[in-house]
């Protein structure tokens with residue numbers, strides 16, 4: 136079986152409990168009339184057939200993009216909350232889920248060593264980063280935003296949306312922000328924010344955060360950590376020293392974006408933005424005549440850029456953190472450790488085979504490699520062919536087009552007939568991946584035979 140279904144029993148039981156909470160209301164027919172139910176049933180079956188047109192994300196042989204279905208608890212909690220459909224814009228829209236959002240966000244803050252912070256759930260990492268850039272722009276109008284060449288592409292675009300100047304800092308041969316280049320740029324002044332990426336999208340590289348912090352502080356710039364992908368890895372006890380030090384330094388940045396819908400077992404869309412200094416909440420102040428003000432308590436709509444937000448996302452996040460507390464050594468942290476081991480094991484397997492070119496040892500659970508060809512163009516063509524051939528054997532990988540500057544230091548004998556090359560990429564973010572590495576490696580070997 137590929138799809139988990141046992142959770143449906145628990146969901147049904149929880150639904151009956153939810154119903155009990157409304158027992159005092161006058162009777163009202165909630166069930167669909169038979170004809171409508173029948174139509175719904177048929178549409179759902181048609182939808183199930185249309186959903187076949189997807190890569191099999193739930194299966195361990197899906198080892199491509201940073202995509203994985205939510206934990207059954209998160210999915211069930213989200214579904215359960217949908218029977219109410221709370222809106223965490225304001226307390227009137229979702230009292231219970233607003234309280235759950237605060238608890239869940241505070242737990243994430245505590246994970247980063249911030250017992251007090253200002254934070255909330257967003258629709259994803261892009262919105263979380265947008266809020267960090269927006270606050271930086273409000274604090275230092277006209278100042279420039281810096282992020283590395285390997286940072287997520289949206290930072291440049293978000294800066295454009297916000298009307299802020301953006302500059303890219305070169306990355307080094309390991310896909311990390313080049314600290315010397317950062318130092319040189321900061322020396323020219325005018326920088327308001329440095330974005331450090333902890334877990335780049337292409338290669339899972341971790342920027343040298345302690346050094347970034349030191350340089351940015353000296354220059355009077357803020358530091359935002361885009362930990363949308365890697366944010367949870369500070370819980371893992373098997374990080375290599377560079378990454379361990381970077382995650383430990385997260386406590387000292389000004390803001391952090393983390394995506395529970397990537398490594399946090401959540402359905403889309405669930406991102407979180409956290410600000411170390413709660414006083415930045417003043418920038419969010421608004422006087423909406425529509426917003427419900429039925430309580431004196433601060434409501435989350437007063438500290439978010441988005442208006443309506445799904446209370447269900449917070450219900451799911453809270454529930455998941457109840458079952459999987461964010462503590463080193465806990466079952467969730469052990470899952471992350473397993474992903475790290477999976478990536479290292481697959482790297483080691485592939486590195487033994489001369490027919491592959493490896494980029495560098497994965498810092499997190501993303502690895503990048505390519506078939507050994509003579510030229511950049513031939514590498515791209517063969518990578519694409521292998522991507523398709525692997526999919527035919529049910530192994531689903533991803534492709535990444537990486538710049539010559541990143542690849543050349545590692546692949547010195549490659550003929551550069553293009554300024555970039557398309558390579559194979561795999562995100563091993565499911566804890567099950569560790570036990571599937573031998574099978575994944577075997578399929579890759581057969582493809583090269």
Ligand SMILES: Cc1ncc(COP(=O)(O)O)c(C=O)c1O
Pocket residue numbers: 201258259260261262264287289332334335336361362363364394406
């Ligand atoms: C490092 C990083 N930042 C930001 C994002 C954007 O997040 P989202 O897709 O949730 O908007 C991603 C997505 O892959 C990412 O890897």
